[in-house]
Amino acid sequence: MIDREQVLHVARLARLELTDEEVARMAGELSDVLGHIERIDQLDLEGVAPTTHVVDVPNALRADEPAPSLPRDVVLHCAPAVEADGFSVPSPQA
Amino acid sequence: MTATDAVALTATQAVDALARGDLSAPELFAAYRERAADEELNAFTWVADEAPAAQDGALNGVPVAVKDLFCTKGVPSQSGSRILEGYRPPYTATVVENLEQAGATLLGKTNQDEFAMGSSNENSAFGPVLNPWDRGRVPGGSSGGSAAAVAAGLAPWAIATDTGGSIRQPAALCGIVGMKPTYGAVSRYGMIAFASSLDQAGPLTRDVTDAALLLGHMVSADPRDSTSIGLPEAIRLPEAQRLDGIRLGVPEELSGEAEGIEPGVMEAFERTLRVAEELGASVETMRLPHAEHGLSAYYVLAPAEASSNLARYDGVRYGLRSAGSDLVSLYTQTRHDGFGPEVKRRIMLGTYALSSGYYDAYYGRAQKVRTKIADDFRAAFERFDFVVTPTAPTVAFGLGTKVHDPLAMYLNDYCTVPMSLAGTPAISIPNGLSEGLPTGFQIAGPAFSENAILDAAHALEGAIGFDGAPARAS
Numbered sequence: 001m002i003d004r005e006q007v008l009h010v011a012r013l014a015r016l017e018l019t020d021e022e023v024a025r026m027a028g029e030l031s032d033v034l035g036h037i038e039r040i041d042q043l044d045l046e047g048v049a050p051t052t053h054v055v056d057v058p059n060a061l062r063a064d065e066p067a068p069s070l071p072r073d074v075v076l077h078c079a080p081a082v083e084a085d086g087f088s089v090p091s092p093q094a
Numbered sequence: 095m096t097a098t099d100a101v102a103l104t105a106t107q108a109v110d111a112l113a114r115g116d117l118s119a120p121e122l123f124a125a126y127r128e129r130a131a132d133e134e135l136n137a138f139t140w141v142a143d144e145a146p147a148a149q150d151g152a153l154n155g156v157p158v159a160v161k162d163l164f165c166t167k168g169v170p171s172q173s174g175s176r177i178l179e180g181y182r183p184p185y186t187a188t189v190v191e192n193l194e195q196a197g198a199t200l201l202g203k204t205n206q207d208e209f210a211m212g213s214s215n216e217n218s219a220f221g222p223v224l225n226p227w228d229r230g231r232v233p234g235g236s237s238g239g240s241a242a243a244v245a246a247g248l249a250p251w252a253i254a255t256d257t258g259g260s261i262r263q264p265a266a267l268c269g270i271v272g273m274k275p276t277y278g279a280v281s282r283y284g285m286i287a288f289a290s291s292l293d294q295a296g297p298l299t300r301d302v303t304d305a306a307l308l309l310g311h312m313v314s315a316d317p318r319d320s321t322s323i324g325l326p327e328a329i330r331l332p333e334a335q336r337l338d339g340i341r342l343g344v345p346e347e348l349s350g351e352a353e354g355i356e357p358g359v360m361e362a363f364e365r366t367l368r369v370a371e372e373l374g375a376s377v378e379t380m381r382l383p384h385a386e387h388g389l390s391a392y393y394v395l396a397p398a399e400a401s402s403n404l405a406r407y408d409g410v411r412y413g414l415r416s417a418g419s420d421l422v423s424l425y426t427q428t429r430h431d432g433f434g435p436e437v438k439r440r441i442m443l444g445t446y447a448l449s450s451g452y453y454d455a456y457y458g459r460a461q462k463v464r465t466k467i468a469d470d471f472r473a474a475f476e477r478f479d480f481v482v483t484p485t486a487p488t489v490a491f492g493l494g495t496k497v498h499d500p501l502a503m504y505l506n507d508y509c510t511v512p513m514s515l516a517g518t519p520a521i522s523i524p525n526g527l528s529e530g531l532p533t534g535f536q537i538a539g540p541a542f543s544e545n546a547i548l549d550a551a552h553a554l555e556g557a558i559g560f561d562g563a564p565a566r567a568s
Contacts, residue, residue: 007442014401014445015408015422016438017430026442032501033443037390037456040463050461051468053291053321054517055278055541060320074184080415087410092421 119155151197177432187284259510266534
């Protein structure tokens, strides 16, 4: 049901490098799981409203007041590479 | 009091012993620290060297074990994943902060399935956790480390998260109590996200009283999580001994021979139904017509949300970075090296379900099934106080037996997923043994019925008389 080309397409969307072996295995496993999921095709869901959130909460608003954020050095301390007070990454065009 | 005597106390008993002065907080911490630092179950990923100074509060310094995915300031928090290697968060999750403000101290971080995806704790970058009842078997998941630690007496109690059963199923497989509260009762701030519309934190404890005490201190409406609303009434310590007038509904779809529920698990479940009747409850078979489609909806919605939540792991801001010649190959290679097989599978499943041309067929339909399941529960709770089921279809299974068959693994969540989709609270309590291994009895109630569930669970717990001591002696 899911072929190699579809696996590669979805992996590209997900920014996920997969080995050839992973691509082959993923095609079979995803097909199995989707086969089970497709049982919901039997249900008549015409006119049913979708649920995005289970608890009935109206807009949760708060006053728009400035508050301190985490200090820059504390946040950058978690990063694998830092340069000039920012996150360092290779060029998109490299 | 000797260390052995201290560790034999439930957390509530320890709180009282500390108040009386029979025990000091440093003594209690040292007793557990020694056990947690020298354990063979692989339940802990990190253990505190010494007791942090406890704040003044009702918990009197009783230590707590915390699932790895809760951010704890300056302490490793990896959600069981290699991709967060070396990450020590600059802030602490609200739930952990609430417990610290109530006087609890952090004993350690517990092992889990990577990003809470799994039902056996075999999908962890730290390796599998062993079940203290039988070390050749899994503890359940995803909160396997928290459950095994509590069952084995390596911690007085633990906190964990439940997205589709990740507190309740390991509680059942390890012979302890686990509760998922109503969606919104606790703040998700600082919980490393899996599926945001389903994730909730809750307690894993030796008994129902401990579950009530711990949950009561976790709950809050938090301005940092706009979906958190707290609970309308404070959690009370349960006292009920009887179930007079309580109406229990047993859904046909989640009992009997449905989806591989083992005969031994059903026998234990039916035994407890008779106990409930002796305590004054009525028991009636009923229907949740869409519950059997819960797994299908869940395995669209949860991976879809996960594929979006996990997009943030790209090797730029925290954790692992793999070498890449350009920006995109840095992303793709980091994610290849950092995520394990199950996480990759769910990212792929979720990305597929959300991709152009498939969105309506999968995600849109799954959201409608979710509505139907929530409607089923609403209708059920007009006739019944609680819906009860076996928590998991099987007892703890052997390590390695299901890890290569995703569908078989997903079926573990068959009885717990419907309540997650409906956002309603549910508890699993120890329900006696089958083949020498623990089984769980699940009690689900309407939204915000936590106190009523805890009362019913307390009454049943007393009548069932389960003995968890063998796991602590192992």
